[in-house]
Amino acid sequence: MSSELTKDQEATLEQFRSRLAEQDLLRDGDTIGSDDFTLLRFLRARQFDVKAATTMWANCLQWRKTVQGVGIDELYKQMDPYDFPERREVFEYWPMWFHKTDKAGRPLSIQHYGGVNMPELYKLITPERFMQYIIVTAESIPREILPAASRAAGRQVEGQYLVVDLKGFSLGQFWQMKNVVRESFQIMQDYFPELMYKFIIINAPVSFTYIWSFVKLWLAxxxxxxxxxxxxxxxxxxxxxxxxxxxxxxxxxxxxxxxxGGCKWCRAPR
Known part of the structure; x- marks a missing residue:
């Protein structure tokens, strides 16, 4: 159990675990996980309100069973987010990848929004399959990325360090991708809570003040x-x-x- 928890928080964690078990919402083998770290993510997302966290957990389980009509486990079998047929081409038009770690061992996630080209992207991959890529990439964070980072660090690593580069980003690109970004944020906040340690936006253009007026409305x-x-x-x-x-x-x-996905593929947008 995390040494950073207060006694009250430890008690709340046990209450939450008991509540989930009583409602048959916590089962060994479920890929959502049943460890303290996973439960604490949902509690922290709801300010340690057990009732609200239980509702969030139940909604997440339902989504995991039904997403894209087949459920998250089937989606994850169908697509390896780091090795699927269109991977290199998709990377050309929506560059995002994991790259090493920060000083605390947190996985570093980088996205170049300035390199996004939705019309070209959708010539290579359908919108539904691209959203599958977004979803299985999110699923890989608690399922594979953080466990690997934790093993390397010798302790629980509790989040990713996200850098979004807006160099070359235009208002036109924002309108092309805004629905995907909004849905992605919603998925992360509702079904993969508290997986982000820090979110750094760099090279923000002057026009980002206008863009931000929209984006901040989508965020908790x-x-x-x-x-x-x-x-x-x-x-x-x-x-x-x-x-x-x-x-x-x-x-x-x-x-x-x-x-x-490494530095060979990390270049300033053309």
């Missing part, structure tokens, strides 16, 4: 509290949290790894 206050919006002078902020050798050159680090 817990998510908003983790967001830092920066312009072009962001390197020192990132380097406080991320070792220079773990940060791609294009973001001010020294890493030039060449794996798919």
């Amino acid at each position: 206050k817990e998510t908003l509290a983790k967001i830092d919006i920066l312009g072009a002078d962001y390197q020192n902020v990132l380097l406080k949290d991320i070792d220079r050798e773990n940060l791609p050159v294009v973001l001010g680090g020294t890493c030039e790894c060449e794996d798919v």
Whole structure:
């Protein structure tokens, strides 16, 4: 159990576990997980309100059973988010990937919104299949990414460090992708709560003030509290949290790894 919990929070965690068990909402073998870390994510998302967290958990279980008509486990069997036939092409038009870790061992997730091109993307992959990619990538975080990071760190790693690069991002791109972004945020907040440690937006253009007036309406206050919006002078902020050798050159680090999704694929938008 987390040493950061107060006695009251520890008691609430046990109450939550008992409530889920009583309502047959906690079963060994369910891929949502039944460990303290997973339960605490739902409690923290609802400010340790057991009733609200139970409702959130029940809704999540229902979504996991029914998403895209087949459920999350079947979707995860159908698509490996890091190795599927269209992976390289999809990366060209919506660059997002995991790249090493921050100083605390949290997985570093990078997205280049400036490189997004929805019309070209949808020539390669259907909107439904692309959303499957978004969903199974989200599922991989608690299922694979965080467990691997925790094993490497020798302790529970409790979230990802997300960097969204807006270099070259335009208002036109925002209108193309806004529905996907909104749905993605909703999925993460409702069904994968408290998986983000920090959310850094870099290279925010002047037009982002207008864009942000829309985006912030889609976000829970817990998510908003983790967001830092920066312009072009962001390197020192990132380097406080991320070792220079773990940060791609294009973001001010020294890493030039060449794996798919690595620094070879991390380049300034054309």
